[in-house]
Amino acid sequence: MRMNSNRWHERDGGARLTHDRALIVERYPGLSYRIHAVSKRILLEGHLILRGDSGVPERIEIRIEFSDQYPFQEPTIIEVGKRFPHIVDRHFHANGACCLWLPPKSRWKGHEPDGLLSFLDEAVLFFDRQLICDVVGYFPGPQWGQGYEGYIEYVQEQLGNDRVFVALVPVFTTDLNPGRNDLCPCGKSRKYKHCHLPTVESIRREVGPEMLRAAFRDFVRRALAKGNYAYNKSERSEQIFY
Amino acid sequence: MEITLKECLPEADALRLAIGVDLGTTLVSKLGTRAHRDRICLGAAVEEAAACEERSQGGWIGITKIVYDGLPEELATHFQYSSTAKCYVAKDLQVTNIERAKRAAAYAGGGVFLQHTERGAVVSDRDNSANNSIFITPARPYAHEQ
Numbered sequence: 001m002r003m004n005s006n007r008w009h010e011r012d013g014g015a016r017l018t019h020d021r022a023l024i025v026e027r028y029p030g031l032s033y034r035i036h037a038v039s040k041r042i043l044l045e046g047h048l049i050l051r052g053d054s055g056v057p058e059r060i061e062i063r064i065e066f067s068d069q070y071p072f073q074e075p076t077i078i079e080v081g082k083r084f085p086h087i088v089d090r091h092f093h094a095n096g097a098c099c100l101w102l103p104p105k106s107r108w109k110g111h112e113p114d115g116l117l118s119f120l121d122e123a124v125l126f127f128d129r130q131l132i133c134d135v136v137g138y139f140p141g142p143q144w145g146q147g148y149e150g151y152i153e154y155v156q157e158q159l160g161n162d163r164v165f166v167a168l169v170p171v172f173t174t175d176l177n178p179g180r181n182d183l184c185p186c187g188k189s190r191k192y193k194h195c196h197l198p199t200v201e202s203i204r205r206e207v208g209p210e211m212l213r214a215a216f217r218d219f220v221r222r223a224l225a226k227g228n229y230a231y232n233k234s235e236r237s238e239q240i241f242y
Numbered sequence: 243m244e245i246t247l248k249e250c251l252p253e254a255d256a257l258r259l260a261i262g263v264d265l266g267t268t269l270v271s272k273l274g275t276r277a278h279r280d281r282i283c284l285g286a287a288v289e290e291a292a293a294c295e296e297r298s299q300g301g302w303i304g305i306t307k308i309v310y311d312g313l314p315e316e317l318a319t320h321f322q323y324s325s326t327a328k329c330y331v332a333k334d335l336q337v338t339n340i341e342r343a344k345r346a347a348a349y350a351g352g353g354v355f356l357q358h359t360e361r362g363a364v365v366s367d368r369d370n371s372a373n374n375s376i377f378i379t380p381a382r383p384y385a386h387e388q
Contacts (some may be wrong), residue, residue, distance in 0.1 A: 050365060100383055126383060
């Protein structure tokens, strides 16, 4: 019986690697796989060629790192050519890792056969927007706020209503823990379990309770610093003034 | 043009091109003996374009007022009148920069078209569906301090 390896590229006789390699050769021939000498992890590295309508090429040097949980966990793409400033404002970590999206809104489709190609297509547009940023001086198109702000924006979008968001802030900071059969903090005369509990649980699951609590405590701290937040725990009343 | 020239002639790396443009009626023909013919272009507009080019420095594009007046606004903003070149001049204007500025609006408007070719990925604000391009609304990037 074949032992199942911890290395993703060795599992199932390397079927996923063989499949991915065939796709990469056809669509992104500037990239090739290599096994890191020390970590023994597999890397995909090389260059992407980007062109506009004029056909003038732009070469972007990248490296893609895969965890052992690949394809269930998304790979990390790193811009190694230092073509762009590796700063948070440009959605890069200091080591050049690209922040393509907010984790709860990840577009990684590891379960799909061509998930890696879709991922690389997103990377191409990410780098195209970086090139545009160099010309126009701002990052084009929508983007999430940095750090905790991004998660707060995500929650606001999920709730879709500023009034509801304000009412549920103490729930996310865990200052308020309504029971399933209590009235929903949003103010509607409905039980919490029939009102916003499913949405709150979904957000907690997507973001993670620790990150959520930290993001909201940071949000309240900033609001308090501006003097536009008040929460009375005993009366379960809160108010945020934007 | 300069990028293509330098790709074909690496020894001309230090060469900077100046371009002059005018608009008008010209006579275009080929002159010479069989198999040794040169293409020629005659007319006042040709002379004026050549004068603009001669008064411009390397990396400049000089255009006359009639050309400037006919430019769309997003292109006209790149040109300013130069008293030395005696025409409207854009300095180090590159087609890629113009394309990218147009694509910035496309990203803000929802997305762009991506097409894979043998020579790389082509990103465009125009629909080239005849060439198997696909429309993609890109993900919203995010970042946090590590």
